[in-house]
Amino acid sequence: MRPVWLTVDSDDIRHTPSSQGHPTRSKGAPHEGTSNEMKNAMKAFRKWLDRTQVTLTIFVIADQLDDPIFNQWLSDLLKNHPQVTIGCHGLTHRCWSAFPEDVDGFLAAIVEADIKLHKFAGDAWRPWFRAPAGYIAPWMAPVIAKAGFELDSSVNPSWLVRKKAGPWKDWNAVENALKDSGLISRPWLTKFGLPTCGPALSIPFLRWNAKRAWSRLGPFVLPDEAEETVYWHILDHGKKNGQWRPPLIT
Numbered sequence: 001m002r003p004v005w006l007t008v009d010s011d012d013i014r015h016t017p018s019s020q021g022h023p024t025r026s027k028g029a030p031h032e033g034t035s036n037e038m039k040n041a042m043k044a045f046r047k048w049l050d051r052t053q054v055t056l057t058i059f060v061i062a063d064q065l066d067d068p069i070f071n072q073w074l075s076d077l078l079k080n081h082p083q084v085t086i087g088c089h090g091l092t093h094r095c096w097s098a099f100p101e102d103v104d105g106f107l108a109a110i111v112e113a114d115i116k117l118h119k120f121a122g123d124a125w126r127p128w129f130r131a132p133a134g135y136i137a138p139w140m141a142p143v144i145a146k147a148g149f150e151l152d153s154s155v156n157p158s159w160l161v162r163k164k165a166g167p168w169k170d171w172n173a174v175e176n177a178l179k180d181s182g183l184i185s186r187p188w189l190t191k192f193g194l195p196t197c198g199p200a201l202s203i204p205f206l207r208w209n210a211k212r213a214w215s216r217l218g219p220f221v222l223p224d225e226a227e228e229t230v231y232w233h234i235l236d237h238g239k240k241n242g243q244w245r246p247p248l249i250t
């Protein structure tokens with residue numbers, strides 16, 4: 001077994017790159033608020049958390065706090081689960097490394113997100129960052145540090161998604177930039193060079209590979225003690241009629 005840091009991302013359907021935030025993948029159907037699919041998933045996730053009581057971090061997109069349904073749900077969750085911490089998953093879900101370099105725009109967005117999330121989460125807030133959709137380029141690292149973050153968990157060190165890593169399509173370049181900026185990096189678990197987190201949990205073959213990798217994980221700890229980092233989406237909990245679970249022994 002290997003100590004693991006469990007993380008979930010709070011993306012609603014409107015945040016997915018196919019909907020918004022990406023220069024070529026987005027079809028531009030803007031939505032607002034919390035979707036019905038998300039509401040069901042939030043309910044199922046909360047049930048799972050109440051039962052398992054696991055230590056985990058939720059990476060939240062700051063624009064979700066504007067929606068009273070999501071805001072209320074998260075604040076009740078935090079009241080009842082002091083073991084849950086909150087990190088930043090962007091102000092919106094803009095895929096920064098898919099666009100031309102924009103230091104000022106990126107800095108302004110994550111400073112605003114930081115203030116919003118910190119104010120909301122209070123003691124549960126941690127200066128931890130995860131780039132929307134895992135799109136992170138080397139130029140973003142010093143900006144993340146400048147905004148006051150101490151840890152980054154955006155790197156998915158697999159050749160399959162190297163195009164997300166910026167102009168050189170090189171995860172090592174991103175890792176070096178994070179290190180040079182004084183940030184701690186917590187990349188996501190891969191197996192056989194393949195992704196095991198997020199969407200990989202529901203893609204045929206990758207799902208099989210992920211299940212095998214995840215079945216050996218535990219205990220569930222914070223990033224300072226963890227040897228591995230995994231993530232999934234709150235939205236996943238809406239699958240299988242609310243019966244979906246991450247492939248962990250809980």
Ligand SMILES: [Zn+2]
Pocket residue numbers: 009011089093132133134
């Ligand atoms: Zn996301």
